[in-house]
Amino acid sequence: MQPDIDEQACATIAITLWREDWKDDEWKYLVDKPFNFVRQQLASQGFEDVLLATWGKSFRHERQPTSAHHASSVQFHATLPKEKLRSLLVISGFNRMWITPKSQSGRLDVSWRIIWIDGTWAHLNSQASKVNSCAGLVRSRTSYGLRFSSEDYEAAWKTLCPDRQVPAAHDTPNLFQIQSLPYGCSAEMLGKWSDAIGWTFKPLKALGPTGWLVGSQEQPPSEFLTFNAKPVLVKFIQPKDKLGTNPFVAGPLPSKTEMSKAPAVGTAVPIGGPLGFHPWAKSAHGRGLPPAFTREQSGPTELKFQEQDGKIEMQNKKLAEMENAIQQLRQDTKHEFEQVQQREQQAQAQVHAAIQNVKQDLEHTFQQAIGLQSQQLNGTLHELRSLLQAKPKRGRSEEKEDMDD
Numbered sequence: 001m002q003p004d005i006d007e008q009a010c011a012t013i014a015i016t017l018w019r020e021d022w023k024d025d026e027w028k029y030l031v032d033k034p035f036n037f038v039r040q041q042l043a044s045q046g047f048e049d050v051l052l053a054t055w056g057k058s059f060r061h062e063r064q065p066t067s068a069h070h071a072s073s074v075q076f077h078a079t080l081p082k083e084k085l086r087s088l089l090v091i092s093g094f095n096r097m098w099i100t101p102k103s104q105s106g107r108l109d110v111s112w113r114i115i116w117i118d119g120t121w122a123h124l125n126s127q128a129s130k131v132n133s134c135a136g137l138v139r140s141r142t143s144y145g146l147r148f149s150s151e152d153y154e155a156a157w158k159t160l161c162p163d164r165q166v167p168a169a170h171d172t173p174n175l176f177q178i179q180s181l182p183y184g185c186s187a188e189m190l191g192k193w194s195d196a197i198g199w200t201f202k203p204l205k206a207l208g209p210t211g212w213l214v215g216s217q218e219q220p221p222s223e224f225l226t227f228n229a230k231p232v233l234v235k236f237i238q239p240k241d242k243l244g245t246n247p248f249v250a251g252p253l254p255s256k257t258e259m260s261k262a263p264a265v266g267t268a269v270p271i272g273g274p275l276g277f278h279p280w281a282k283s284a285h286g287r288g289l290p291p292a293f294t295r296e297q298s299g300p301t302e303l304k305f306q307e308q309d310g311k312i313e314m315q316n317k318k319l320a321e322m323e324n325a326i327q328q329l330r331q332d333t334k335h336e337f338e339q340v341q342q343r344e345q346q347a348q349a350q351v352h353a354a355i356q357n358v359k360q361d362l363e364h365t366f367q368q369a370i371g372l373q374s375q376q377l378n379g380t381l382h383e384l385r386s387l388l389q390a391k392p393k394r395g396r397s398e399e400k401e402d403m404d405d
Contacts, residue, residue, distance in 0.1 A: 055077055135149060
């Protein structure tokens, strides 16, 4: 008989590191080997070998997955002994490693609560020094806060925010996405709707004018819900760290006939219908858990191919738009050239007509001048002829000789 192995109580945490908190050479080593880097940093702070297991490295920029070169933050998950969780949380944030405790289902651990505080880093440190129960700093993309256990939260709130009422605690281990709500639905309207349908939940974040993210301890009362007689869609959001399907399936191996009748991959298997490879679907439905589905999520390689196909399709659309624009430009240019050619032909015709008019005017003027000169020449010649034909007059010498005689 195999001997029993002692099990160790452990806790799950998420560790996030931001690029602006580290020097360039540190960040280069960090994105290359984040597990080793964090272990070395914790060992230098007195927490040697505190991490039992590490997994799930991810690079992000503005909440979107990216490569290591463009990442603005790095996050991964780890487990550690449960008795060392609080001591590690106390230094989190102050050591530029932002630690978030998680539950076994992958959700945020509701045994810890956060007081969000506006101000600079120095102001946040001064506020943390006012209370002895602070369990480290918390950072979101735009805000900072202080973490406290649920037992110490109220006392810390009265110390840090004495003029404000202590907010009520809401344990929301289950997250749901509600769509098709009335346009502009508010948290107050959701509260009234919650009382009307008998489902207690807390509105967490608006996902648009007709969508909300809510948290609840329980499942919806039914699969078909209406808001003012209009149907709404309620989708259960699986934890990020929870696997969508289990590769190990109990039950007898289905026959070839049953396998041929099984639904295709990616189609939902209804409760009470053919179960295919989900032998525990009915049991899950009896315990109020979400209905069983076949595997819908693709692997990372397939997702990359799908993303690449989407990019290629987008590029093809852009190329088609550019081709249409070029074709339109060609048509417009051809039309402009035709108009320029027509205007050039018209200008040439006008110039030719003007030249012909000038030529005719010159010829007419020249002919008139020639005719006038011919008339003057003829008149002169006529006068000369008349003079030549006239009798010559006697001279004075002849008259004198006559007088002497």
